[in-house]
Amino acid sequence: MLHGNVPRYDPITHGPHPDAVLHGKLSKEVNTPLYDVLDSQKSCEYLTEHFHASNHSYSTQALPVNTLLDTLLRPNANTEIGELKSRLRWERNPAKRVDHIVLGSAAESGGQWTEEPISANWDIGTLSYAEMFTLPGYSFPEHYKRIHKKQLPDLIRPTRRDVASYYAAYPKAVGISSALYCNTNAQKITRNSQGFTIRVQRRKSGEPFVIVCRHLVLATGIFTFTIPPPPIFLPLLQKPPQIPNLRSDALPILVVGSGFTAADVILSQNPGRKIIHIYKWMPSRPSPLKGCHPQAYPEYAQIYRQMKLATLPASARGAATPPLQQECSRDWSANYEGFPNAQVITVSADGQIKILTADDEVIERSVSELKYCAGRKGSLGYLSAELRKEVGVVDAAWVSADTMRRRVESDLEVASNVFVVGSLTGDSLVRYGLGSCVYAAGRIVRDFERDRSAIEAAGGVQGGIDRGVGIVVNKNDKTWGGCTIC
Numbered sequence: 363m364l365h366g367n368v369p370r371y372d373p374i375t376h377g378p379h380p381d382a383v384l385h386g387k388l389s390k391e392v393n394t395p396l397y398d399v400l401d402s403q404k405s406c407e408y409l410t411e412h413f414h415a416s417n418h419s420y421s422t423q424a425l426p427v428n429t430l431l432d433t434l435l436r437p438n439a440n441t442e443i444g445e446l447k448s449r450l451r452w453e454r455n456p457a458k459r460v461d462h463i464v465l466g467s468a469a470e471s472g473g474q475w476t477e478e479p480i481s482a483n484w485d486i487g488t489l490s491y492a493e494m495f496t497l498p499g500y501s502f503p504e505h506y507k508r509i510h511k512k513q514l515p516d517l518i519r520p521t522r523r524d525v526a527s528y529y530a531a532y533p534k535a536v537g538i539s540s541a542l543y544c545n546t547n548a549q550k551i552t553r554n555s556q557g558f559t560i561r562v563q564r565r566k567s568g569e570p571f572v573i574v575c576r577h578l579v580l581a582t583g584i585f586t587f588t589i590p591p592p593p594i595f596l597p598l599l600q601k602p603p604q605i606p607n608l609r610s611d612a613l614p615i616l617v618v619g620s621g622f623t624a625a626d627v628i629l630s631q632n633p634g635r636k637i638i639h640i641y642k643w644m645p646s647r648p649s650p651l652k653g654c655h656p657q658a659y660p661e662y663a664q665i666y667r668q669m670k671l672a673t674l675p676a677s678a679r680g681a682a683t684p685p686l687q688q689e690c691s692r693d694w695s696a697n698y699e700g701f702p703n704a705q706v707i708t709v710s711a712d713g714q715i716k717i718l719t720a721d722d723e724v725i726e727r728s729v730s731e732l733k734y735c736a737g738r739k740g741s742l743g744y745l746s747a748e749l750r751k752e753v754g755v756v757d758a759a760w761v762s763a764d765t766m767r768r769r770v771e772s773d774l775e776v777a778s779n780v781f782v783v784g785s786l787t788g789d790s791l792v793r794y795g796l797g798s799c800v801y802a803a804g805r806i807v808r809d810f811e812r813d814r815s816a817i818e819a820a821g822g823v824q825g826g827i828d829r830g831v832g833i834v835v836n837k838n839d840k841t842w843g844g845c846t847i848c
């Protein structure tokens with residue numbers, strides 16, 4: 363959008379949106395850029411207020427603006443099979459282009475998708491179905507066809523590898539790669555009289571540079587940092603036990619954690635490898651795997667079942683519900699040991715561990731590897747303390763889905779000219795990422811247009827500057843309206 367790609371409601375190409383009420387509200391606005399339609403919180407409320415009573419299955423959890431853009435990009439996403447028919451029309455309008463730079467620490471675009479997953483297995487199926495990853499202008503099915511030379515099958519969960527490849531290819535495919543600076547870390551962002559100063563470090567060379575800009579869009583997510591294992595596990599991390607003539611995966615692996623990452627690690631193991639799994643089990647705060655339907659997510663449902671079985675006394679396990687369709691050739695009863703609410707009490711360098719079970723029993727096992735999957739979090743530590751205070755993160759720099767939620771519910775502009783998008787808003791799925799971006803882009807484009815009109819009215823000069831393109835307010839004092847690299 364900051365490249366001048368303008369979204370509008372499109373009831374023509376594939377017909378009106380299937381939600382007749384939404385179509386009624388938007389049909390008066392077909393010529394208005396959608397971000398101008400969403401100009402204020404009020405207009406978003408007006409467009410989405412019927413969602414809760416609608417028989418279209420709209421999310422009640424996501425922010426209304428994110429639900430709105432999701433349904434315009436993917437109408438009937440939960441019920442329709444095949445490529446979804448977007449009701450958004452995108453037009454390139456150079457007059458709406460705003461100079462911008464996208465910084466990201468990952469080696470390629472795609473955020474956490476392109477970074478090393480803890481499971482180290484790129485061929486595990488994603489949680490979402492393929493259509494949910496599509497961004498405007500170059501769809502996931504188009505990319506799949508390009509790399510696999512065949513149509514994307516209906517109703518598939520693609521591999522993490524394919525999703526990472528899609529997001530890495532996306533900027534070039536839609537012509538926006540000129541703004542992208544991968545392998546860069548943003549640090550120490552402070553507010554200055556014009557906007558913001560950002561110190562940036564290139565990850566490979568360590569070479570620093572500085573950016574000044576008018577607006578700041580925070581898109582650093584909530585999954586950047588993995589929670590490290592406590593010191594007791596140090597012997598397993600320092601030097602994995604080496605046993606002569608034994609393959610490293612011949613001994614059991616210890617997996618700690620109850621979420622999708624732990625499940626992915628378990629699924630990535632060779633089916634014959636023994637798995638020792640320690641996890642929290644609290645009926646009041648169930649594992650996210652509980653929500654996985656056995657038909658849609660058989661492998662995650664299988665792991666949840668094993669975790670649940672391990673909470674029962676050994677005598678009751680046989681009588682429990684019949685097994686689900688087996689995940690590959692894994693013999694769960696022989697190769698999986700679950701320890702709900704257990705604690706590791708000693709770890710020695712040769713891989714011997716002692717586990718204190720929930721029944722106060724001490725059990726010894728020998729392991730060759732640890733995967734500690736107790737969660738991830740984001741950080742706003744790259745903002746100065748003053749700026750963090752402005753955006754409402756006072757106590758610590760760490761952020762999770764809840765941290766910014768209250769704030770963004772009232773406005774995605776969390777401080778003057780500072781916007782929050784993506785999973786930082788608390789809506790972590792890709793399908794709910796576009797709404798916050800449309801809102802932020804609209805506010806930025808409008809500010810830019812207002813400044814340009816003011817400059818033109820005052821007889822100012824407009825032109826290109828160095829590598830960034832901004833507006834020279836006054837040629838001599840070098841005050842830029844856009845952002846530029848110094």
Ligand SMILES: Cc1cc2nc3c(=O)[nH]c(=O)nc-3n(C[C@H](O)[C@H](O)[C@H](O)COP(=O)(O)OP(=O)(O)OC[C@H]3O[C@@H](n4cnc5c(N)ncnc54)[C@H](O)[C@@H]3O)c2cc1C
Nearest residue numbers: 466467473474488489490547548582583744784785791792
């Ligand atoms: C294991 C796992 C599986 C998932 N599966 C799915 C799925 O199937 N479907 C789905 O829709 N969602 C899934 N998600 C949710 C995920 O939130 C979204 O897919 C998406 O990645 C969110 O995008 P984002 O841009 O908000 O954040 P991210 O993708 O996390 O990107 C943020 C990027 O900012 C970088 N960064 C942080 N600080 C700085 C800094 N100071 N300077 C420069 N760069 C910085 C981070 O390193 C990261 O690369 C999954 C998440 C995880 C952890």
